[in-house]
Amino acid sequence: MTPAARVQAAIELLDAIIASARDGGPAADTLIARYFKERRYAGSRDRRAVRDHVYDAVRRAADRPESGRAAMVGLARERAEIAALFDGSPHAPAPIAPDEPGAVSGAVPGWLTPLLAEPVEQDGLLGRAPVDLRVNRLKATPDQVSTFFPEAVAIDGLPDALRLPEGWPVEQSDAWKQGLVEVQDAGSQLISAACGAEAGMTVIDLCAGAGGKTLALAAAMAGRGRLIAADTIRSRLSRLAPRAERAGATFIETLLLDQGHEARALDGLKGRADVVLVDAPCSGTGTWRRNPEARWRMTPARLDRLVQEQARILDFAAPLLAPGGALVYATCALTDREGAGQVRGFLKRHDGWTAEPLGIGQGRDHGDGLLLTPGHDATDGFYFARLARTA
Numbered sequence: 001m002t003p004a005a006r007v008q009a010a011i012e013l014l015d016a017i018i019a020s021a022r023d024g025g026p027a028a029d030t031l032i033a034r035y036f037k038e039r040r041y042a043g044s045r046d047r048r049a050v051r052d053h054v055y056d057a058v059r060r061a062a063d064r065p066e067s068g069r070a071a072m073v074g075l076a077r078e079r080a081e082i083a084a085l086f087d088g089s090p091h092a093p094a095p096i097a098p099d100e101p102g103a104v105s106g107a108v109p110g111w112l113t114p115l116l117a118e119p120v121e122q123d124g125l126l127g128r129a130p131v132d133l134r135v136n137r138l139k140a141t142p143d144q145v146s147t148f149f150p151e152a153v154a155i156d157g158l159p160d161a162l163r164l165p166e167g168w169p170v171e172q173s174d175a176w177k178q179g180l181v182e183v184q185d186a187g188s189q190l191i192s193a194a195c196g197a198e199a200g201m202t203v204i205d206l207c208a209g210a211g212g213k214t215l216a217l218a219a220a221m222a223g224r225g226r227l228i229a230a231d232t233i234r235s236r237l238s239r240l241a242p243r244a245e246r247a248g249a250t251f252i253e254t255l256l257l258d259q260g261h262e263a264r265a266l267d268g269l270k271g272r273a274d275v276v277l278v279d280a281p282c283s284g285t286g287t288w289r290r291n292p293e294a295r296w297r298m299t300p301a302r303l304d305r306l307v308q309e310q311a312r313i314l315d316f317a318a319p320l321l322a323p324g325g326a327l328v329y330a331t332c333a334l335t336d337r338e339g340a341g342q343v344r345g346f347l348k349r350h351d352g353w354t355a356e357p358l359g360i361g362q363g364r365d366h367g368d369g370l371l372l373t374p375g376h377d378a379t380d381g382f383y384f385a386r387l388a389r390t391a
């Protein structure tokens with residue numbers, strides 16, 4: 001492909017990504033993989049160049065652009081070498097008209113800016129994300145793992161964590177293949193630690209997904225006790241089994257919930273749990289640095305629905321706790337409606353609950369919980385709180 005044809009390919013892909021974000025379709029990575037599957041003539045350098053153009057355009061536009069061309073024209077206005085490729089030659093994009101509008105640059109969609117929690121540093125939301133590892137204590141110690149990754153550095157406050165530079169291919173390492181480490185952002189590791197799970201407890205990970213935090217809880221429990229991973233999406237939960245196998249955490253039980261009727265499957269667990277983690281579905285503001293296209297998917301209506309769903313999940317989670325048990329609410333969103341406001345609402349709706357100090361020496365106190373941000377903590381962005389059942 002010529003350099004200009006690569007820009008045209010990026011424009012076509014951006015059109016598909018914009019439509020998919022609007023309609024709730026597949027993620028950008030999936031669309032890029034499909035695009036090149038149908039275009040075998042593109043070599044690895046072409047793919048890399050097109051992918052870079054696409055993600056550069058996605059990163060610089062906070063609001064969903066009108067079209068793929070508008071997204072690339074916006075990028076071209078900042079980068080003369082790209083503007084020069086709009087030359088109208090065969091397979092190239094047509095020249096840019098002097099008054100042609102390009103997508104506006106920015107980090108946060110305009111409508112969402114006033115909703116962000118007050119100390120969030122907007123310019124940190126799209127920075128580079130390192131690769132954080134969690135040593136799997138079921139199989140290894142940090143010293144043993146360090147020998148596999150001499151370049152790794154320690155992370156403050158997390159004795160079982162190591163940090164590698166962005167893009168490190170951990171999954172090709174023997175340590176990963178043997179289940180000695182998991183790739184897990186330090187923020188997620190802090191949330192798992194805040195659960196205070198111990199051997200012999202009954203712990204429910206209520207929004208377990210593919211089990212990233214479940215595996216951390218399993219290690220904290222030293223493989224003993226009852227650990228239930230629940231979710232409403234079968235395909236996500238089914239990805240946990242091979243991960244648990246590799247990690248030597250085969251005591252984990254999985255529980256598929258029926259969306260809207262979750263309490264039915266959970267009935268037998270009422271009043272039994274020492275810890276329930278609600279790692280709620282959310283707007284994902286805190287993970288934009290890994291998934292910048294998420295900004296094009298969120299709308300005020302979608303956010304409203306998420307906020308309602310988070311409250312509903314908290315309400316069916318609460319009865320699962322034994323007296324003295326802890327409900328840990330976590331979200332990788334940085335809007336107050338999904339974080340501090342959600343926790344405040346829960347404490348208003350439910351008597352006999354109190355927010356406990358987290359005391360983990362990281363992040364910033366915010367409302368009844370703690371805020372972690374990429375700009376302040378070099379982690380993904382999270383809000384989390386620990387709520388104890390006192391009565």
Ligand SMILES: C[S@@+](CC[C@H](N)C(=O)[O-])C[C@H]1O[C@@H](n2cnc3c(N)ncnc32)[C@H](O)[C@@H]1O
Nearest residue numbers: 206207208209211212213231232233279280281
């Ligand atoms: C932020 S993700 C969880 C990530 C996961 N805990 C991890 O650490 O990898 C939120 C999860 O909540 C699940 N979910 C959405 N609605 C739910 C509901 N009503 N009950 C339980 N899980 C739900 C989603 O399917 C999704 O997997």
